[in-house]
Amino acid sequence: MNRRNVLKIAGVTALAMTVNANASVDTSAKNRIEMSPKDPKKMEKGELKHTPLITIKDKDAKGYTLVEINIGQGGIIHPSTPEHWIDFIELYADDKLVGKSILEAEISRGYACFSVKLDAVKTLKAKAGCNLHGIWTSTVSV
Numbered sequence: 032m033n034r035r036n037v038l039k040i041a042g043v044t045a046l047a048m049t050v051n052a053n054a055s056v057d058t059s060a061k062n063r064i065e066m067s068p069k070d071p072k073k074m075e076k077g078e079l080k081h082t083p084l085i086t087i088k089d090k091d092a093k094g095y096t097l098v099e100i101n102i103g104q105g106g107i108i109h110p111s112t113p114e115h116w117i118d119f120i121e122l123y124a125d126d127k128l129v130g131k132s133i134l135e136a137e138i139s140r141g142y143a144c145f146s147v148k149l150d151a152v153k154t155l156k157a158k159a160g161c162n163l164h165g166i167w168t169s170t171v172s173v
């Protein structure tokens with residue numbers, strides 16, 4: 032490694048340390064492994080807690096249907112603490128990303144809703160990211 036590369040690395044490191052010093056920037060590592068229940072028909076408590084529940088609600092006068100996503104099923108709601116929370120929820124219509132919410136630890140819990148046009152849509156898929164337990168997905172037919 033030559034002197035120029037060493038200086039570049041030192042500069043990047045100094046920049047990273049500056050970013051880490053800024054309390055408003057979340058630098059914590061998050062688990063981004065794609066997860067799935069062992070048996071989707073008989074989910075365990077930890078699986079129920081992370082699996083998005085997609086609820087299709089009413090269509091409005093402009094043709095947008097309200098789609099709610101709760102993280103947790105069977106009466107189990109995923110916690111939201113400074114150490115453990117759902118940090119994002121995405122909604123896909125026929126594999127196209129149509130909505131994304133970024134959630135803040137403790138102050139927000141794993142819930143999002145989007146108004147989307149579903150006229151030609153066949154499936155909805157929700158993805159939720161738990162900072163500790165990875166990314167969980169649910170799919171429903173429309």
Ligand SMILES: [Fe+2]
Pocket residue numbers: 081109115116161162163164
């Ligand atoms: Fe979790």
